[in-house]
Amino acid sequence: MTCRALALTAACLLLCARASAQEGHAFPGEAVERMKAWAIQNATGGSPEDCIHTLNQNVRLLFNDPAQRLALTVDKSMAALQAAGRAAPTQTHEFFDEDGRPTVGVTGPRRLRESVWDALLAWAGTETGYFVFGMSLLDGNHSVLLVLDRRDPEAPEVRWIDQWSSKGGWKLYPDKESLDGEIERLSSSWWKSKLSGDGIRFRSRTRLYPLLPKINPTLNxxxxxxxxxxxxxxxxxxxxxxxxxxxxxxxxxxxxxxxxxxxxxxxxxxxxxxxxxxxxxxxxxxxxxxxxxxxxxxxxxxxxxxxxxxxxxxxxxx
The missing domain is CATH 2.30.30.40 (SH3 Domains)
Structure with a gap:
């Protein structure tokens, strides 16, 4: 076998290994449909639950486990899922301010340092199907679930689940610009509101929590x-x-x-x-x-x- 052939074989093996390592992150369609039906009804029914109870109920429906112990903040609920083997380690996304400097709570967030959209696709890798993420906005000020629909790898899209009637419980974000832009818009607006109303300067981080369809019992x-x-x-x-x-x-x-x-x-x-x-x-x-x-x-x-x-x-x- 030539050196070129050996190199190509090694490259193929590496790609296969990476793909194999990423398999198993997709949720079955029926689990997502359970969550979707309740999310839409909750957001459009006139008396929605607040954001954390909306997230918690959707998580229990996703896993079909009404006994799953959760908490009263998004980050603590996600920590409970991590402890139960149902969520992967936290991914933290920081911001730049309007002058392009990293924000540390002193200045307001304007632009994400790394794309949340790209992070969702990176988690899915080469796998197809539905992928679900908990999301904490502005250090836990808002609780969201994101569903990446990658059944068609050429046309991925993201659904946003919270209690807002304006989003209908199942809001479509078809591309990177729309999803990242919404996170940036909300984070910037809320940061200014908290500063003017309560005098609080939040760090403004967005945290992602990839959820796992199968329990990982090993606490490494x-x-x-x-x-x-x-x-x-x-x-x-x-x-x-x-x-x-x-x-x-x-x-x-x-x-x-x-x-x-x-x-x-x-x-x-x-x-x-x-x-x-x-x-x-x-x-x-x-x-x-x-x-x-x-x-x-x-x-x-x-x-x-x-x-x-x-x-x-x-x-x-x-």
């Missing part, structure tokens, strides 16, 4: 996410000794540090530490992930400080 990674500093223990409970270093000092782990998950027992999670050791952390202060390739690298340092009963140090150090 956990991130310290709900405490500036977290202490861990040698067993699954507060009766077990706290983790200490070689000099007998308590060990603390910073927000953002990521660990491999080894096991779970009740509300406690057994973790592999960067030095190869093992420890247990309370799940209330951890965020669980299901796709290790989507998790950032583990920061190196662990901090020290005073903590409360379960191992939480507040932002003020109290």
């Amino acid at each position: 990674r956990a991130e310290v996410s709900r405490a500036p500093l977290l202490r861990m223990r040698k067993g699954p409970g507060t009766d077990f000794p706290q983790l200490r270093d070689a000099e007998g000092r308590r060990r603390y782990f910073k927000k953002g540090e990521v660990f491999e998950v080894l096991a779970r027992e009740g509300k406690w999670v057994k973790l592999r530490l960067p030095d190869g050791g093992e420890a247990w952390g309370h799940s209330a202060f951890l965020r669980l992930f299901h796709e290790p390739e989507a998790v950032a690298a583990v920061p190196e340092a662990a901090g020290h400080g005073a903590v409360g009963a379960l191992g939480v140090l507040s932002d003020r150090g109290e």
Whole structure:
């Protein structure tokens, strides 16, 4: 076999591997139809649910699971789905302001740094069918479900699900300009409204949560996410000794540090530490992930400080 033929074969194998890795993200049509019927009725019936209850009801219909535990904010509902193996890791989309500078809450959002439309298509890859995403606008100020219809790869379209009668519960966005433009328009308008009305400067991020049609039971990674500093223990409970270093000092782990998950027992999670050791952390202060390739690298340092009963140090150090 020639070098050119070998190269072509390798390229084909790589493309096939990528396509295979992306398979299994599409939802069956009947699941989407259940959600669509209720969404349209809710938005056009005269007394719609608010945005988070609309999202939660549609999610339960999508999975055909009325017992699925959710929350009263979109980001917490999506975190519950991630913990249940029904959502992939979060994709965060930031903005530029009107002068082309990245927004950090000080200036208003004007233009997305990366296209949400492109992110939806990237998630679908080469697969055809329906793909569903939770979306948090302006750091959770509005809850939306997006449905990418890629049954025809040459003519993908996106449907927007929320409670607004103006969108009819199933609003069509046929292209990148219309979808990204709507997200930019709403984020900019709401940011200005919140600033003038409440004096609040939101970071303005849009978060996407790809939903998974089949439960992924493996919790591969956990991130310290709900405490500036977290202490861990040698067993699954507060009766077990706290983790200490070689000099007998308590060990603390910073927000953002990521660990491999080894096991779970009740509300406690057994973790592999960067030095190869093992420890247990309370799940209330951890965020669980299901796709290790989507998790950032583990920061190196662990901090020290005073903590409360379960191992939480507040932002003020109290």
